[in-house]
Amino acid sequence: MTAILEMRSINKAFPGVQALSEVTLTVERGQIHGLLGENGAGKSTLMKILAGVYAPDSGEILFDGASVSIATPHQAQQMGIVTIYQEFTLVPHLTIAENVFIGREPGVGAFLSWGRLRDQTRAVMDGLGITLDPMTPVSALSVAEQQMVEIARALSMQSKVIVMDEPTSALSEHEVHQLLDICRDLKAKGISIIFITHHLEEVMRVCDHITVLRDGRNAGSAPIGDVTLDNIIQMMVGRSASELFKRTQSYATAETVLSVRDLRTAADPNNPNKTALHGISFEVRRGEILGIAGLIGAGRTEAARAIFGADRFEHGAITFEGKPVAIRSPLDAIRLGIGLIPEDRKQQALFLALAVRENLSIAALGRLLHWINFVRFDAERQMVERYRQALNIRMSGQDQTVGNLSGGNQQKVVIARWLAMEPKLLIVDEPTRGIDVAAKAEVHQLLDELASRGIAIVMISSELPEILSMSDRILTIREGRLTGEFQRAEATEERLMQAMALSGASASS
């Protein structure tokens, strides 16, 4: 094998931080190369240099044996380096075909040839084993399907290197399988893939070679056959997996905090990605962590949002602390003592342009006021400092822009926002999506601690290991219906998977 890409001694500094020092990365032709490291280790910076988004301060890039300088994303694409970002770059109102060939539409002069556009798109998608109609608008697709479209686009550009940044973080187990199969197909075609992920099991399953970064430096590089999971974790964090968080006891009581009866929502014609709920009933108790497992699009998030008052529901009764309640808006839910940590931090939780302090205190501001609603800045700062210490939030100061924190620390800020409200029930949707191993353990420990204080926690997650290690009790959901209930002791990945993915799985108890 020969190297298609070599990045040598790359250096890059940002204000106040050396993001990369002397980083080297070598990718062979037809290789799936795992690029690993905690958040802030420099993976994204390195890949943005490769994509022409950032310019390196020094260093050399060899592509196909020749020294190159990549000045713009467009240039990177022309060379055959395509990046699929965590946040997709598709135009929602255009069709799959238009998105795949955007900027390179087949046609005569200014006129578009719809027939050729459709046929060429279908040819690319057939090569990937995707059966979607090329004329479907992208807005009608699930997250996993949109990702397939991104991959189809990359493929249609005759890419030689495809960079996938956290490609599986929004996918369910089943969809991850599909994606990994596609990666192996691409590899067989001689395409190289740089695979950035926090999911180490996937790395072991699909990668040929790994490179680990830590604090902007190379921490190790090896063929996958030469390393174990423990080795990799050690390279990433400088400590072994046995130190990661494990729950030791349950704090569940018999006292029901929230009870939901026959929750139903209608399908939304404007948002086909939204799953209708067909009668969801469950309860959660003080100090209990209730895990909700399901594939993407099973209705987990929809149920959480309906209970929190973020979306309307057609039918259903909610009882909170024994009293029937009507929750019509998030404000109603918050007044009862319910908090929601949404799945998409940047879109739904953070004010990226505002400071850490302002992000943390936004919900609890009502408790920090002088006369006529002046903010008591001293009290606010004290509160933020208290949570910084309690949650070990790493930031340069309270006035740092929240967008500059790592994913794990951003998540802690969101959690702190709700802790400041002293909630009785916390709904957490994908609490550790896109955050690194060490921060993940911290978040898990935090959730455990909250449960020990008597807070009821509903935890939605796509990651079965997370569900299994954290939950006292587990519900599985599929196509808007609950398909199973398991006590922690009786749940296994296989049993959950069956209830989540197979039709006709009946509720057990």
Next chain:
Amino acid sequence: MNSRRIDVIRLLGQFAPFLFLIALVLIFTSLNPRFLLPLNLWNILRQVSITGLIAIGMTFVILTAGIDLSVGSLLALAGLVCADIYKGGEFFTRLFGADVSGLAGNVAIAAALAMIIGVLGGLIQGIAVTRLGVPAFVVTLGGLSVFRGAALQYSNGGPISTFDATYNFWGQGKVLGDVPVPVIIFLAFAVVAHIILRYTRYGRHVYAVGGNIEAARLSGLNTRRLILSVYVIVGFFAGLGGFVLSSRLNSSEAVAGNGYELTVIASVVIGGTSLFGGRGSVLGTVVGSVLIGVLNNGLVLMNVSSYVQQIVIGCIIVLAVWFDQFIKARQKR
């Protein structure tokens, strides 16, 4: 080295409007020393005081990623009704039949009326934006036409002129020697607005809604009421502006404030407030307003025609936004 260079760029970005203002002042002073005379400087401030006043309200709107194109028309309507009632309500009586001559000669009532009309105009538009879900651009484009039409209908197209000294004090008077009253009003409201945006819960919520409306809603903010409120605020300032302008010109006309929306939005944007919401300040808006005044005044002193002034202002708006985005792009790269 590298990081220091970026820090300089960031600082430059933050203070760009202010630095640009200083540069303009230096240029105009060197070209014509009369520019720096106190009388001229007060004159500049007086000239921008009314659009500046409305720009304070517009800052709230733009911080929530909204826009209000109707301010000039609403100003005209409020100014007309206010002037008419002050003079005995001739047009009011003709239109509605009621005799309001008892309110004549009372500045407090006339001014309050102007502000009430502004608030009502803003309220209606705010309701249309938040309850009907029509984009603010469209709602206020409609408002621009509706309020202007209402003003023309109210006065039958003619002006209402000649008030007494009590009324005209608010637009033409001077206090503390040379300080024009409209300037005092402008700066006083700027201070109040600055305090509200920086130090109160409401201000924090305005930034939050503009920064990420979904996150704001999920954090328990009443996003509809917040958005409604900013249109009421800008309406209030448009109404107040109508009163001050009629007093300053000693006349109120249905065509008053024509094209003010451009100057007002320009003041806010040149002052560094992002049209996408969530970033900006009243302080910037004050600087932006003064900058436009300095530019106009300086060009007059240099005998540049008022037509060319419009061309220059238009270019500067585009340049200001370009510069803002250029700075942001440089910070990232």
